[in-house]
Structures are given as structure tokens and as C-alpha cells.
Amino acid sequence: MKRILILGADGYLGWASTVALHQDGHKLTIVDNYSKRKYMKELNRDPLVTLPKLKTRLTSINKTRHKINIYDKDCTNYVELKAIIKKHKPEVIIHFAELPSAPFSMLNNIYGWKTLQNNIQSTFNVAHIIKEINPDCHIIKLGTMGEYGTPNIDIEEGWLKVNHxxxxxxxxxxxxxxxxxxxxxxxxxxxxxxxxxxxxxxVTDLMQGPVYGLCVNSANEKPMESTFTYDDIFGTVLNRFIVQAVAGIPLTVYGSGNQIRGYINIADTIDCIRLTLANTPHSGKLNIYNQFTQQFSVNELAKLVKVSLNEIGINTKITKISNPRIEKEKHYYNAKHTNINKIGLKPTLLDSEVIIDIAKYVLKHKSKINKKIINPKVKWK
Amino acid sequence: MKRILILGADGYLGWASTVALHQDGHKLTIVDNYSKRKYMKELNRDPLVTLPKLKTRLTSINKTRHKINIYDKDCTNYVELKAIIKKHKPEVIIHFAELPSAPFSMLNNIYGWKTLQNNIQSTFNVAHIIKEINPDCHIIKLGTMGEYGTPNIDIEEGWLKVNHxxxxxxxxxxxxxxxxxxxxxxxxxxxxxxxxxxxxxxVTDLMQGPVYGLCVNSANEKPMESTFTYDDIFGTVLNRFIVQAVAGIPLTVYGSGNQIRGYINIADTIDCIRLTLANTPHSGKLNIYNQFTQQFSVNELAKLVKVSLNEIGINTKITKISNPRIEKEKHYYNAKHTNINKIGLKPTLLDSEVIIDIAKYVLKHKSKINKKIINPKVKWK
Structure with missing residues (x-):
């Protein structure tokens, strides 16, 4: 049992981690200021299902184990975040409290700066407060494989040895x-x-690839839904493709579709969090894991969705549209990802069963799909 | 003649550039919100001579050539900065509008975040506005050799070719x-x-080493003083050593004194700005120059000051004090700096004449030296 502070607990990963780590018997304090909900509203984007806020959601899981402390606070507020950390003395802080969308950040100068400011300031606050109060606290931060871009050499896990x-x-x-x-x-x-x-x-930095899937619950409790977005700004590609297929509209591949990335199932994300919790870095050490399980091109993903959903009678078209992003569409991509396996990850591989499972969830909420928020509106240029 | 916007024109380099580029016949618009003055006041640090604000200083140089437009504005304000750029249509923006002090940034969380926010937001605003209004505008930004740290390999100019x-x-x-x-x-x-x-x-990024010296004026006009700081927070090392020598107190070397850096005379800084003005990068190109002329260890600098000022009858002691910073005190350091020479810099080398010139300026204001603000009060730990 560890005392864990989860920042950004309302999000796709934040809530899934909250449920899982609570079930594991940890003592949780969770924080969210619902800013992502606020921005989604501003931009007329809704998740597939609008979930209640944390307090309400907690009522169904908060009885049997340690009580979860909950705060509606902004992690960019140094004084308030410090008070929470002083009071609850976490041994681990898991930092999800970041604005997570590339298109959001590229929409205009206001959202661009908001993304920079929120993400840098919340990280600065966590690091500076921990330095002041308890340097032994383990900070786990969600990074992204996107930091590396698409270099012409192998992507190593966080570090590169240079002979010059x-x-x-x-x-x-x-x-x-x-x-x-x-x-x-x-x-x-x-x-x-x-x-x-x-x-x-x-510090542990989890360089995560795009996540897909549902927050599945391994224990006896009912699965606890996590926010599932599929729109052009906040949705991730595989979830979006499945929603398009269920809605009977073509899967929109951006550009040539040869862009390759490393992907991960949300169930594995949660397992990675568990594994890094059990592998505290030495003092003065930054552990970096490339947190994905399989590389796919966008074309491969689209085809996999098409073929898989055909098994349950859904016929899908794939269409290529002009790429709204500026990114290399033909590039070398070979990213290492063995560190997380070394400490115990058993990867959930993407297959038709996984895709059909997600599609079943989406089918249940088919009437709620808003087809107007799927095609990309934000252009890089 | 170019239309040039200088951001941060009140500072040591900003004012020196303003005077020089005005004399060169360029059409200037200058901006400063005097935030460095505000923070120096908050921290009870004064420059050797407190200079009048820009408007007053401009009266003495503003008659013969192009009128200088002047704004008391904060470059972190997107709307106001955009209005200035829209109105004056600069062909070049020189961005000095950054908080420039390592100890200031390490004092506490408030000044730490202020440094991050001011510097990142002003740079973000400049880049985003130029993208929106006129991508052909040449942005010249002052970087620092300190970005590289003290790696165990040769420091190249901005870029590294990697074979992996x-x-x-x-x-x-x-x-x-x-x-x-x-x-x-x-x-x-x-x-x-x-x-x-x-x-x-x-974009041109000038990776500058610590600057020393006076704003000397090559034309017929009287030298136009630039802010000369010598305190523990805003002063740079050579200027501080000379003030200590003139004040009759020992030169304080931090730690072993074996820390090596690349240094540059402010006269050369101005020439580098002139040279980069004449060498606009191609569209989509970031030109990086390592902007320093000589490498010295802190011990070498202290000895040079001692020996030089001995020539004018000033006897100086050197004392080693516990290093308030966390930095390597014994390290490899070999930084390239040929790019700026290739486009025409004739380096002003540091010798006893240069040091004595600076000391003469300090001697003139000897009575104003505040000995209490020289020893380091900000500790990294």
C-alpha cells in the first residue's frame, strides 16, 4: 500500500488509474479542475458518454477500501497544490494534469499558450514542491513518444550515447x-x-504512444467507464476509426497514411503505471520507458479496423484526406520498447477481438455519436 | 536601412544595440516594460549607475537620424505586441526581452516560474505573431552558451550530426x-x-557567453552608457570582479574556479548583431552562432583582473568561497565559435587595456558601489 496523489484524475488515463490503484489497495488523493471538460465545451466537442464528475463517480467505488480524498483544484496553483501535498504526504505523485491534444495546441495562439503554460507550470510546481517538501517522493509523469518525432535513426529509450x-x-x-x-x-x-x-x-517518465481501448476492470466490480473521446481534437486515432466505422462513415486517413507510431492499449498503460510504482528510481535518477507495445502505420490501423469489424457485419470504407498536420508521411521508424517489458509488462496485442470489444461499447452508445465533430477542422498551416 | 523592432531595449545589451543600430541608420521601434528594474528594486539590487528611462535617454540621440518609436509594453501580452508589429512592420525583430539571471531564477518558486513564463511566453508570442503576420521577418534571439552545459564532448555550433x-x-x-x-x-x-x-x-539564435565591458560608441557622439550591474544576482562575473577590485574587496571565486566558459566583450555582441542583420537566414532556416570570443576559467579571469589593475596601482586579493551553484567544477570544455568569425567578426580580445578601461568607468562611480550586494546570497541547494 502506498500513499499516491493522482493529478488529472478526471481524464481517460487518470480515471482508469484511479479505479485500478484503488482496487490494488493504495491510499489515493485525486485532483482535477475539469479544465479539459471546459475546453471541450468551448469547442463544442463531447465525449461519447458524458460522465458525472469525480465525486459522483467515486460513490460507487468508495466504500470497501481506503477512502479517496478528492480536490477540485488547479495544479498550476503552487500554493494550493503544495497544501494538498503537505497534508497528504504522498509517496508517489502520478502527473496526468496536462492538456493532451496536438490539434488543440495548434488551434490558435490562445490555446497554444494555454497548453504550454498549463503543462509546463503544473510540472514545474510538482518538481519544485517535491524538492522543497520531500525529494524522496517518486514522481511519475506521462510523456509521449511524440517528443522524439520521426528521426532517421533508431529511437532509444530516453537516452542516447554519443561518440563525437x-x-x-x-x-x-x-x-x-x-x-x-x-x-x-x-x-x-x-x-x-x-x-x-x-x-x-x-522521477519516472513514461513516453507513451497513442492509447486506445476501454478501461476494463480486472476485479469483480463493474467496469468503470473512462472518458471516451473520438472527435478531431481530443480523440485518438484508433478509437476515432472505430466510431467512424460504427457510425457508417468512412475512416479518414490523414495524408498518405504511411505515418508510423507506437500504440498501446489502456489496460497496458495501467499495468505500466503499476510496474513503475513497484520500481522506484534511485535518488537522482530519471527512469525513462518507451510505453507502447506495437508499431503500426495509420493505413495498417485502418485496415485492421475494417477487417475486424467486418466479422460483426460492419462494412467500412477507408478514405484518404488531405493531411491537416505538418508531419513526415514517409519516414524511418524503429523505436525501442523493451524497458517496460523487462520489469514485467505482458503486452495486450491489438487484434480483432480487442477492436470488436471497443466497437461493442461504441455500438451501445451509437445514437450519441456526433458525426460533425470527427473530420479535422484544425489545420497546422 | 532596415525597419527593426528591439524588444527589451532598456537592458545592458538592448540599449547598446539601440544606440548602435540607430547610428547605423536603421529605423527603430523599441519596447521595454522595465520589469528587470522592478525585480532589482524588489531585491534591493541597484546597478552602478541608475539610468533614466528610455524616453529621457532617447532625447540625446533622437534628433539627427530616424525617429525612434518607443513603447512601455510587456512582450508577454500577445495583443499589444501584435499591434506594435502590425503598425511598424519590422523586417527584423531582435528579442532581448527575457529575464536574464540564473540566481534570480533559482531564488524561489515565484521568480523561478516568472523566469520560465516571461521567457517562454515572449518567445512564443514573437514566433506566433510573425507566423501570422509576416513569416519573412528575421527573428534574432539571444540564446546562451549555458544551454549546452558542460558536456564531455566538443560543443558544436547549435547542431550535432549523429551516427547511430x-x-x-x-x-x-x-x-x-x-x-x-x-x-x-x-x-x-x-x-x-x-x-x-x-x-x-x-531565425538566428545567438548562443552568447557571459558578456563584459562598456557600451562604447564608435561614432562621434558621446558614449551612451548601458546599465552596468555587478551584484550577485544580475551582475556578470568579469564586471563584478572589476567592481570588487575597485572597491578594495577580494574577488570572490565560486568553488575551485576551474569552471570554464566562453566570454565576449559587449562591443563584439553589438558587432555580432550587425553581422547577423546582414546575414538573413533562408526561409525555414535556423542559423545558430556560438557568440563568444575566448574561453577562460574563473581563476584565469580573476588573475587577469588582479594583474591588469595592478598596473594602475590597485592591489587585489582573490578568495575562494563555497560555490553557491550546483555545477561541475572540473570538466572538459571545448566550444566551437567560428561561424560568427566567418561572417566577419573581428574579435576584441580581453587584455589589461580593456580591463583598465572598465575599471576607469567604475572608479568614476566608486562612491556608488554597494559592497553588500556582491557576495552570493542565492544558493542552488
């Missing part, structure tokens, strides 16, 4: 992202590595 | 700084490189 003019050194792997959101995550990493070096913090 | 597992790519040179201030400059570079790639901007 006959001398050697080891650096953070070069990062070069293709949105302001991903750039904000590069800055997060820089900040955390700074505080780790300077103040001997213990 | 038989494949090749070129990246921004790995950056790893030893203060929040320097980290904010790493983030600036990431942002500018992002916008350069995405929107085909034209």
Missing part, C-alpha cells in the same frame, strides 16, 4: 516534435531532468 | 543547463526551431 571526435557522453535522446502540445512535453522532460540532477529527485 | 546503429541524422546539439534561467533558454530554442520548421520562419 573521439570523446563520449550520454544525453537525453534528441527531441523534435510536430505540435506545440508535443513540444510542451519536451519542456516537461527538460524540467524534470533538471530537478532530478539538481535535487536528487526520483 | 549505421544510420545518420542531424539534431539540435543536446542541451542540459544548470539553472532554471538557462533551461528557459533551451525551451526558447525548442520553440523557435519548432516554428522555423513548421512555418518556414527565418
Amino acid at each position: 571526435n573521439g570523446r563520449n557522453d550520454k544525453f537525453l535522446y534528441p527531441r523534435q516534435a510536430s505540435s506545440l502540445y508535443h513540444t510542451s512535453k519536451i519542456m516537461d522532460t527538460d524540467l524534470l531532468w533538471f530537478y532530478t540532477r539538481m535535487n536528487n529527485l526520483r | 546503429n549505421g544510420r545518420n541524422d542531424k539534431f539540435l546539439y543536446p542541451r542540459q543547463a544548470s539553472s532554471l534561467y538557462h533551461t528557459s533558454k533551451i525551451m526558447d530554442t525548442d520553440l523557435l526551431w519548432f516554428y522555423t520548421r513548421m512555418n518556414n520562419l527565418r
